[in-house]
Amino acid sequence: MLPRTLLTGPSLADAAFLSHGEQGREWPLLVWAPGPGVRMVSSAVLGGGIGERQWVVNAQVPPGYTRLDPVAHLRDLASGAGLEGSGVGLMTAASVADRRHAVDGGAQALVTAGIGVRGWAAAPGAGGVAAPRPGTINIIVSLPVPLTDAALVNAVATATEAKVQALVELGADASGTPTDAVCVAAPSPAVGAGGSVESFAGPRSVWGARLARAVHTATRAACAGLLAPPAGTR
Numbered sequence: 001m002l003p004r005t006l007l008t009g010p011s012l013a014d015a016a017f018l019s020h021g022e023q024g025r026e027w028p029l030l031v032w033a034p035g036p037g038v039r040m041v042s043s044a045v046l047g048g049g050i051g052e053r054q055w056v057v058n059a060q061v062p063p064g065y066t067r068l069d070p071v072a073h074l075r076d077l078a079s080g081a082g083l084e085g086s087g088v089g090l091m092t093a094a095s096v097a098d099r100r101h102a103v104d105g106g107a108q109a110l111v112t113a114g115i116g117v118r119g120w121a122a123a124p125g126a127g128g129v130a131a132p133r134p135g136t137i138n139i140i141v142s143l144p145v146p147l148t149d150a151a152l153v154n155a156v157a158t159a160t161e162a163k164v165q166a167l168v169e170l171g172a173d174a175s176g177t178p179t180d181a182v183c184v185a186a187p188s189p190a191v192g193a194g195g196s197v198e199s200f201a202g203p204r205s206v207w208g209a210r211l212a213r214a215v216h217t218a219t220r221a222a223c224a225g226l227l228a229p230p231a232g233t234r
Contacts (some may be wrong), residue, residue: 006142007031007211008033008035009034010013011108011141011142011191012032012101012108012109012140012142012231013101013108013197014032014047015031015032015099015110016030017031017096017097017211018031018081020059020077020080022062023062025062026189027060027061027062027127028059028095028096028097028176029057029058029059029077029081030057030096030099030110031055031056031057031081031083032056032140033054033055033087034042034055034142034182034185036054036085037127037190038053038054038186038187038188039051039052039053039175039186039187040052040056040088041153041155041156041179041183042088042182042183042184043182044089044181044183045054045071045074045089045091045181046071046074046075046088046103047071047072047086047088047089048088048089048216049154049162050153052086053086053087053088054083054085054086054087055078055083055085055087055088055089056140057077057083057087057088057089057090058092058099058112058138059089059090059096060076060092060093060096060097060112061091061092062093064093064160065091070091071089074089074207077089080149082181084118089172090140090181092112092116092136092138092139093099094113094137094138095112095114096112098113098206098222099111099112100112100113100217100222102213102214102215102217102219102221103214104211104217105206105210106143106144106210107143107144107210107211107213107214108142108214109139109141109142109159109211109215109217109218109219110139110140110141110142111137111138111139111140111215111218111219111221111222112137112138112222113136113138113219113223113226114136114137114226115135115167115172115174115177115223115226115227116136116179116226117168117177117202118136118167118174118177119174119175119177119178120173120174121175121176122192123198123211127155128211132180136180137163137164137180137181137219137222138179138181138182138187139159139180139181139182139207139214139215139218139219140183141155141156141159141182141209141214142185142186142212143184143185143187143201143207144186145187145196145197145198145207146187146188146189146196146197147184147197147198147199148184148197148198148199148206151197152184152186152201154200154208155184156184156185157208158183158200158201158202158208158211158215159177159182159184159211159212159215161203161212161220162211162212162215162216163176163180163204163215164214165225166215166216166219166220167219167224168224169220170224170227171227172223172227181185183210189196193196197216207215212233
């Protein structure tokens, strides 16, 4: 295990790699621990919703992961990494080591991606209840300014739009995978510089535009080598 000090840093570039055992082999565990004073909004199975969070883990798990206790599993992984307090836990069968990081005007995005199973969100006949499965495109965003609750939700929508734009530009006939997850982190209003709180994070707002460009760049880079070239091309 890495020393605890190496797991803490305000930048997504400070994210560290550990490992964990599952099904008889070692798998990467990406850990980002910005510390206290950070609010996050996430669709993750662990730490989802809006609230104070101190860390994010993105765990690579075996293809065909079948455990039915992902929340407990992620909590165990976080505890094993020396993380304390509340955090966000993501899972993916994609390569965590192949993450991509992008920065635009202070907005940061870290993306891990696998798009072997993908499709459009509005698919005829799709839907149903199933056990949580590991996500394949996981997006972690960090902004240096505090956001209102509404802006945090807006930031998730903006990140998703930027992801879809990247996929379409790459030629993927899909809006994503069935298990994608997003996490957006921003300073808590109480610790924001000057006490101002951003009310907007749509793609034409100042910080939403920066977020969108960072997510778009990181998603394109993460997915670029995963698509087969069109028939008849090399």
